[in-house]
Amino acid sequence: MIDTRLVKKILNILLKSGGDFSEIFIQKKTSNSLNIEDGKIENVSSGFELGCGLRLISEDSTFYAYVDSLQSDKLINAAKILSAAVNCSTMLKALDLTKKIYPQQLIIKKYPSIYPQTIKSEYLVEVDRNARDFDNKIIQVSAGISDIESEEFIANSEGLLTENSNVKVFFSVNVIAEKKGEIRTGYKSIGKTCGYEIFDNKKPYDAALEAAGIAVKMLDAINAPAGSLPVVIGPGFGGVIFHEACGHGLEADAIVKDASVYKDKIGKKIANIKINAIDDPTIAGHWGSYVVDGEGFPSSKTLLIENGVLKSYITDLKSSKKLGLSQTGNGRRQSYRDIPLPRMSNTYIEKGSESPDDIIRSVKKGIFAKEFAGGQVDPATGDFVFGISEGYIIENGKISEPVKGATLIGNGPEILEKIVSVADNLDFAPGFCGKAGQSIANEVGQPTILVERMTVGGTAV
Amino acid sequence: MREKKSKILDYCDKAAGMLAFKNAGQFEVYGISSTHNEAGIFNENIENLSFSDTKGLGIRIFKNGRIGYSYTSNLEDSEIKECIERAADNSEVSTEDIYNYLPEESEFFYPKEIVDRKCLFSEKFNDFSIEQKIEIAKSLEKKAKKIDKRVSAVADLIYDDSISETAIVNSAGFRDSYKSTSAFLYISVISRDDSDTSTGDYFDCARDMSSFDIDDIAYNAVTRSTSLLGAKKIKSQKMDLLLDSFVSAQFLQVLAGILTADAVQKGRSLFRGRIESRIFNKNINIIDDGTLSYGLSSRPFDSEGVPKGKTVVFEDGVLKTYLYNSYTARKDKRPSTGNAARASYKSPPHTGISNFYLLNGITSFSDMIKKTNRGLYVTDIIGVHSGINPISGQISVGAKGLLIEKGGISCPVKEITIATDILSFCSSITDIGNDLKFMPAGGYTGSPSVLVKNITVSGS
Known part of the structure; x- marks a missing residue:
């Protein structure tokens, strides 16, 4: 060229x-x-x-x-x-x-x-x-x-x-x-x-x-409840919960700036023991995949959380040098017009061993959130939201009526501890992630999980 | 280095010449050139400093009622030629529509040249050297850290400016360009005490940085952060909400999206069939004004060359009109309000706002607090894109702020949501502040603070 x-x-x-x-x-x-x-x-x-x-x-x-x-x-x-x-x-x-x-x-x-x-x-x-x-x-x-x-x-x-x-x-x-x-x-x-x-x-x-x-x-949806409830989050797009609650806070530019709740947490338990989380741009064909990152560094699979313990941040060249960490190959840029930043690629919660049906059966009264409209986080406080676009009431272990769209709100470190069940049906969903004015291809993923309690932003008090 | 300093209008002319030669039917060439500087400051240091000098063309071809679009960031003759070929090919793919043709003067709703072009371009813009800009940005960081001991970091401090020229040449005889400048300064502050962390941000923007009040930006960002330290969740309940003007402006942006004739005609708007209906209380007037002297979205003509004007969208709470480009105007058999908009030369024109704002009311901010027995002063919302469905009208967003009890501010609140639907939200606004402020996003949107009655807050 x-x-x-x-x-x-x-x-x-x-x-x-x-x-x-x-x-x-x-x-x-x-x-x-x-x-x-x-x-x-x-x-x-x-x-x-x-x-x-x-x-x-x-x-x-x-x-x-x-x-x-x-x-x-x-x-x-x-x-x-x-x-x-x-x-x-x-x-x-x-x-x-x-x-x-x-x-x-x-x-x-x-x-x-x-x-x-x-x-x-x-x-x-x-x-x-x-x-x-x-x-x-x-x-x-x-x-x-x-x-x-x-x-x-x-x-x-x-x-x-x-x-x-x-x-x-x-x-x-x-x-x-x-x-x-x-x-x-x-x-x-x-x-x-x-x-x-x-x-x-x-x-x-x-x-x-x-x-x-x-x-x-x-069309038959009833008003979503308002208040704190158990929430079962479906596979695929449900992974937006990890993307917001944790992923952005692991991007090392936020660590350098003391603007992440996960600063100084490497080697510490930050999530429920059932959580293993991974960022992997090498999965063939996936939406967030690449061969080398925007800095020419080869992509690689990074284990972020193992059995609830934080193992690695997501780094680019500049943040890895500043923090004395290895480069994970996540220096991504929207185009030649943009400065590379540490960004997620395909980021997901690894599958567990429980059955998705059993997880739903374990909930007496709660919400099953199946599809999502995206989310947002303030990495410095860990406060995050994500919006349900398809959700249902769970009553006595059974999925019942659909509910109108509602935002779920929580604090990253608190919610990660409250993910008490992880199923075996890992799936992925493609999306776009915006940060510092740059929009890039990003994939989220997870199996069905259960969050013990989370604030559901409905209208029915 | 012998390259001639070419203006973007000359490039548009060149492309127009090639298009005319090709005899491709009606065409339009839209060009932008801009010089852009951005500086980020962290710990009294330049975190990043970037420069760019960029140009691009977007070409629309209308052939037998079909439109094709193509753009290029490279303005060499061969690339412009390729760009024309692609636009012509794309026109073969789109669906034929009798309303697809270039705007004609008879379709203009507003006279030309209402806007004073001098307002768009600040002569003072070039008075500031890059060193001065960096110094001012650094002084903001220093000030913010000094105001309050609890400020632990400045997470983001960005100065951003640009000087640009926009040009349109079309085969119907339109040929014009205008220059504009803009400057933007933003700070996000993190504060901490023994048990909590909180963030707050503030900004200013104008045609140049001479009017920026550094003390005011620092004070506001710090206060927005520190005043929420120790915030707690509250019980789910219905309560009155006093929305900060920037929060209210974000809701207005959502409304703006479904007030375009495009959204209405395609069944994506709750306002369909509601012209002359009462949507708000009588004290609400909302205007889209593409000619506002201090409006950062003011321009002489829209993205397809139609003159901009001042359009009253809601008068005394009643919906008066939608916002039109030439295509949607033809469908409704009326003139265009000059609301064709594009994000850059990379996209064909769609329908969008210019300076879109809610007019000041008569109640002062402090009076609105005084008259609230139990409510929440909402200082920030999060998750607008994921939490508001403008088509179905459902609203559920994350919020933080300060509790109002018996007419006075009490304790800080976080990790709650506010939920309602768009039409209920509109009719529940009872009082309008007199503190109109604008923010640059999807146009230039402005609102005073507003009081909204009886909305569901979800917490513990």
């Missing part, structure tokens, strides 16, 4: 006035998207981006610039601006680019760039028809398909040189149902790190039927 002599020259210009580390990140990205609503295909869009991000680290400071081009004069100019911003006594020179890592390339069967938009639109038409045919109470279907193909080139002053590619496809559908003026929605998504072979097994209309089923079922 670029001449390595120019790369080395830029890495050295960056370090000209001092600094500890310089990096060049080049990305070429094509993306396509389209959606259907009101039965019409619209917003058919394709994009091309090519650019380069330059990073210079000097002690605790990061200097960053990006250019929407690979023209050498523009890159050199940006490198000069950055080096002029530094005033540091450490004088380094970039090493020869010898640490060449050529990671195993993804095996892609149907590349998005050559997959016709018309076939994608046929999928959407099928989605629309199937969802509408499901029930006459369905009044609207909106669905979208988006894909990206990204090629990355990363080199740094420590001699690293690597190339990486990334291919992702995401599909989502939202179905609206109406009965006697009451309106409910159902949502489902499919997202994978692969090409359009994504639909070889699970078809978009399967997801559409599930979403339609949720919307229709929820």
Whole structure:
């Protein structure tokens, strides 16, 4: 993508006035998207981006610039601006680019760039028809398909040189149902790190039927209870509880800034003994997977919590150096326009040994939360929320009436201790995670779990 | 280095020339160029400092009632050519619709040039060097740490500014551009005592940083953090809520999303069929004003070249109109209110707000506290995206704040939720403060603090 002599020259210009580390990140990205609503295909869009991000680290400071081009004069100019911003006594020179890592390339069967938009639109038409045919109470279907193909080139002053590619496809559908003026929605998504072979097994209309089923079922929902109750959280998207209650607090930039409740907790018990939690970007094809991270560091499986004991944080280059920890390969960035940050990938609670049915049977009165609309956390206090989009009352060990959407609220460290049952039905769900203005592909996962007590934000006092 | 300093309008012209040559039907070229600086401060040090100088084009082609879109961040001739090809290909895929064509002057609701372009661009913007910006940001961190001993860390301190130019050229003869500046300063403070940790944040934003009151930002962020130390859960109950203006503004953003004609026409809005209906009490007036002199979302024309204006959405509590772009306006057989919006050149225009705000009322904040026998002053909410379903109308979000008892502030409260539905929420607002404040998010949204009666709070 670029001449390595120019790369080395830029890495050295960056370090000209001092600094500890310089990096060049080049990305070429094509993306396509389209959606259907009101039965019409619209917003058919394709994009091309090519650019380069330059990073210079000097002690605790990061200097960053990006250019929407690979023209050498523009890159050199940006490198000069950055080096002029530094005033540091450490004088380094970039090493020869010898640490060449050529990671195993993804095996892609149907590349998005050559997959016709018309076939994608046929999928959407099928989605629309199937969802509408499901029930006459369905009044609207909106669905979208988006894909990206990204090629990355990363080199740094420590001699690293690597190339990486990334291919992702995401599909989502939202179905609206109406009965006697009451309106409910159902949502489902499919997202994978692969090409359009994504639909070889699970078809978009399967997801559409599930979403339609949720919307229709929820038409009969009663008001959710208000107060503290036992909550059974379903597999897959239920993993958003761990993502918010714990995951963000383990991202090491929050540890560096003393802005996490999990600071100084390595080796300590922070969760129920039944909890094993993992971050793993190496699972083939999963939505949050990658071969090397946004800093060129190879991805790896990280054991976060073992039998309730905190084993590791989630680190990038800068936070690992600052904390004297090993780099876990979680330095992720949205694009060449962004500074890498420690971020989760595919993060999940490992399966346990209990049966999901037994867990529900063990609850006398509580909530079964099956599908979710996302969540949010304040890592410094550990206070977090996540929203139920499909939930039911549990009465005497049996799932009964559906309840209207409600937020669950709790404090991370307190809730982790209260996860008292972990089932054996691990599943995953794709989503997007936003932090510091960067949105990245993120997968959550877990088997069915039981939280002993948690505040349910309903309206029925 | 001999490259000519090209303005974004010139690039749009170049693309328009190529499109005209291709004879692809109606077209529109939307371009943005911007210079962006961001500085993060941590422990009196630069945590990060970033610079960018960026340009991009988004091209819409209208062919036989079908629209195709494509964008590129690379403005070399060959890439613009590719971009045009992709847009043309995409137009073959979209569904034909008789309302798909470029806006025409006869469809404009507002006259051109209501907005004073000088208000969008601050001449003072360039008076500040990057060193001065960093110093001001550092002084904010220092001040926040000095105000109260319980402040243990400043988790985030970000200064962010940009100077940008937006241009549109279309085949119906529209050709214009405008320049704008913006500056934003944000701080998030962590405070601790023996038993508790609490966070609070505050910000300021304007066309340049000259008006920023550093003492005020520091004081507000610290108070929002320290006043909640020792907060406890309360019992589930129904109570009155006094919403801080930024909390109220977040609810307004949700309302804004379902007041667009797009949401209404596609059955995604509870406000469908409710024009001239009473939604709020009489003391509520909500306006979308794309011409407001100090509004950060003001501009002379919207994202498809239609003039911006001042649209009264709710007058004395009654819904008067939805917000329109040209496509949705045609469907309802009326002119466009100039509410075509886009997040960047990477997306085709959709329908969205500009400066959207609830007008000041007559009750002071302290009077609202005095008149509340038992209530909660909500200082922050969490989980708006996951907890509010704008289509079904269900609201359930996390909250923290201060208990109000017998007309006075008592103890801090956290880890509770507030839940209702959108229409009940609207009709339960009884009093409007006179402390209107704006926040930049999904446009520029403003609200005074408001008093909402009898809402379910869930806790222990």
